[in-house]
Amino acid sequence: MKFIKSRNFQISTFILLLAFATLDLFYNAFSVTDKQIWTAFFYFSSDIQAKYFTLPSLTSAIEPGILEETERYLMILIFLTGFKYARKWRLPIAVYASGILFGLSHAGNVGWNGETFSATIAQVIGVMGSGFLWAVLYLYTGKLWLPMLYHFLMDYLANLQSGWNSAGWTFSGYASDYIQEILMVGVPLVFTIWMMYGKRRAVIEENVDCLLNLKDSKFINKKVSRN
Template sequence: MQKKYVTIASFTAALEPGILEETERYLAIIILLAGFKRYRSWRVPIAIYGSALLFGLSHLGNVGWNGETFEATIAQVIGVMGSGFLWAVLYLYSGKLWIPMIFHFLMDYLANLQSGWNSAGWQFNGWATDYISEVLMVLVPLIVTIWMMYGKRREVLEENADRLMNLPVEFNRY
C-alpha cells in the first residue's frame, strides 16, 4: 500500500464501479431471470454466467483509456468476467446487493492503493505470468460458481431467485 494513493480520487474511483457496476449486474440478473423463468433448471446459471459475460464485455470500452492497449483490454474483459462470476453468486446467494457492492469496492480500492490504478490502465505484456494470472482470475471463480450450483447452496440461489422475481418460493428440486 502506498500512502500517495490514499486520496479522495482513489476512493471515489473504486466507489463508483462498486455501486454502479453492481447495480448494472443486478439489472442484468433480473432481466436474465425473467427471460428464462420458464427454464427453471437453467435460469440461475444463465443469470450468473450471462451477467458475468456482460460485465466483462462492458469493459471493452477501456481501449486507450489511460494508455490501455487492446491486448490489455481483452485481458481486463477476461479477468473481470471472473470476478463477475463471484459477485453474481454472492448477490444471488445472499439476496443483498450491498454485499457484492462492498466486495467490488474493496477489490478496486485495494488495487488503487497498491498502484494508483483507476479501473482502467491494465497491463498485458504477453509474459507467461500474464497468461497464468488470466487463467487463474477466471478458473478459480468458475470453480467456486460451479460448486455453488449443487446441494443446499443451489437451493438458496433458487429461493432468492424466486424472491427476486416475486414468485412463490418453490421447494422442488431445480
C-alpha cells in the first residue's frame, strides 16, 4: 500500500507502535521462566550460538516472515472486504480474527521435534498477541514489509539460540508459564485496543478505505444524496 501522510498521522504513535512491536519481539525471543514467578517478568537470557549461524536457520526464518505474513495480509483483506460497510466492526474483526487464525495455524506443530501438546497450545495462544500487533502495524503504516521484518527477526533469533529444527515452544506448567502466556497475548491485546480509538483509528480507517478502494465513498454518497 502506498503511504499517504494523513493529517491524523502522529509520529509519536508510530514510534510507540514500533516500540511495542520491538518489546514483543524481545519478550518472545529472550524471556525464560522457571518455578519462580518473578522470572516471567524480569528474567531474560540471550543464548545466541555461532554453530546456529547456518543457511537453514536463515531460510527457515525468511520463509514464515514472507509467506505467513502474505497469507495473513490476505486474511485481513478478506475480513475487511466481507465487512467493508460495517465501519464500526470491520477493523477489530480483521485484526483479531486474523490474529486468532494466525495462532491456530501453529496447531500443527504438535510433535514437531518433540514439541508437546501443552507446549503447542501455549504457542497457539502466545503468538496471537504478535499477530494482533503486526496486523495493526501494517494497517497503520500501510507497509507489509514491517510485520514481515518483525516476524523474520523473531523466528531467526529463536533459531540462533536453539537451532532451526528444534521444538518451537516449551511449557512446563509452572505459574510463571501461565503468567508469561497472559503477558504475551494480553499486553498486545490492550495496546491494539488502544489503537482502535481517536486519531489512531482515523489513520487506520483511511488506509482501510484506500485498501478497499473506498477512498471517495463518503464523497460519492453525499453527492448522490444531494441529487
